[in-house]
Amino acid sequence: MSGSLADLSAMLRIRHFEDAVRDLFTRDLVRGSTHLCQGQEAVPVGVCGELAPGDTMTCTYRGHGAVLAMGSPLDRCFGEILGRAGGVCGGRGGSMHLTDASVGALGSNAVVGAQLPIAVGAALAAQHLGTGAVTVTFLGDGATNIGAFHESVNLAAIWRLPVVFVIENNQYGEYSPLATTTPVARLADRAASYGIPGVFVDGNDVGAVRAVAATAVARARAGDGPTLVEADTYRQQGHSRSDPATYRPPGELERWLARDPVTLLADRLTEQGAATPAELDAVRERARAEVSQALERALSWPMPHPDTRLEGVYA
Template identity: 70%
Template sequence: MAARWLRLQGDVGLVTAVLPPADHGIVGELPADWEPLLRGMWRIRHFEDEVRSLFLKGQLRGSTHLAQGQEAIPIGVCDVLRIGDTTTCTYRGHGEVLAMGAPLDRAFGELLGRAGGLCGGKGGSMHFADLSVGAIGSNAIVGGHLPMAVGAGLAAQHLGTGAVSVAFLGDGATNIGAFHESCNLAAVWRLPVVFVVENNHYGEYSPMAATTPIERLATRAASYGMPGFYVDGNDVTAVRETARKAVERARAGEGPTLIEADTYRQQGHSRSDPAAYRPPGELEAWLAHDPIVRLEQAALERELAGAEELASLRAAVLDDVRAARDRALSWPEPDLQARFEDLYA
């Protein structure tokens, strides 16, 4: 139904391509630790590419929601977190959980339904989580994880741990009632929560303009008396510095912050979506603003690395990812008795 609606609207010229802002670009010097940021983004990109391959081969059951093109956001944000901090995310959350430090093989194991998976192979793609690294995890319900993030922030405040709770959400979730309730309560109680909107411009098949009456989602922060920041979500250094300000503010007891990170998903909504609803030229324009390519180009232009060095880094990360995939493929499926475990806390 949504796809048909878009076609009808497109026929009368109401759907136009969403292009990256002309002023988006890496500004200033790269930080000394730019290479780990690049490695982290490649880790997520290669993981998602391998997941897509496994799905197309029929080795991975259930749907998957991939996030190629959005890697700078989880890497930039999670890089400023510390042990004890927590994150929640959407069903497009592989990158966020990996950015928190979840092991690659156990991540593959979860998607493949293996006993060694992050959740014993019983959660799958849309319930990705690793509590050992603070990744409370994904949620299949749009906006369903936002009250969980607020709860984690309340626990941190009550226990005096100094921990910060980060909630990653999509642009579509800002129209869900749980978004209003979560932002409002976090602001009223001055909870250490950071809301990070990964604005990839599409809520499933619908462009944001068809569902949301404003262009800048960060302006919604004013309704809750919290700061709202807009950032180029395809610039990992800009994301990290913006997140640093929000996290430091939360840790100091000054309350929540809303960050809108402008990005684009290069694949369809899910593996069954060819994304035929995108206007011509839109994908190509955003591919030119790929966060990984931009960081590599910046390193080359500043003569911080050569082309061969970057190629070697990419290959090394790919080898690690594929080795983790192969380990997970060798693991057994959960024992039938395991279906009765983890039912109650």
């Protein structure tokens, strides 16, 4: 698989969405922090593009792109991050708890690794009920060092659960380079400890990600158990909006910008004759307009009414 115009459009929507969120934060329109995924778009687009209706997904607090890739509406995601009543969670979850169960997005999670046992639970339910559904969970490279990772992968392997673990290896656990916190260079190698396949893929190549995801999802759906995928990628922004990322060595960002997943796919489509420059320009403009119009709608929505503050509270 080499990627398509639809993949390019999906990645551009995520890119423009994240750029807009960054701008909203600097204008003090977003409460709390934001963790953006510019540069990582090929991973959620490639993986979620291989899922079927009824499949589910959990992700990290850097999860805007994954939720959008599952099909959640741009305007309602903007609304949630802005704390508006029309947000996917009524404005109550915000950036780090972006959730849209209607499209199978079972939630972003502010706690590192908290999404992993949730994904295992969703996969166990699918197996028990015989729905044939698959769950994908995204995690950062730093999460591979916590207990919930090992417990989740171990249990999924023992019970051959229909779950795919996707490590978005963006080279840093918050501010720490991977090599300073992890004794193995290839995180996919950790799959051997659980007797499951471990696959390394260029996470900036959406076609390559799709191919790996297709195999892993098919394996899970067939009842053959989980796969651990390591997608090698890079976050172009800092860890959060308060992080200027001054710890990056000189030239590192520039090297990764030269492999920007959006540019890589656009160039490939042109080289293969799959799209003309005019078609690419049209896709870019349409994505920009869709994001702009969605944001305009979300900004027009009211804040949640105080009388609704206890809705959705269990006790």
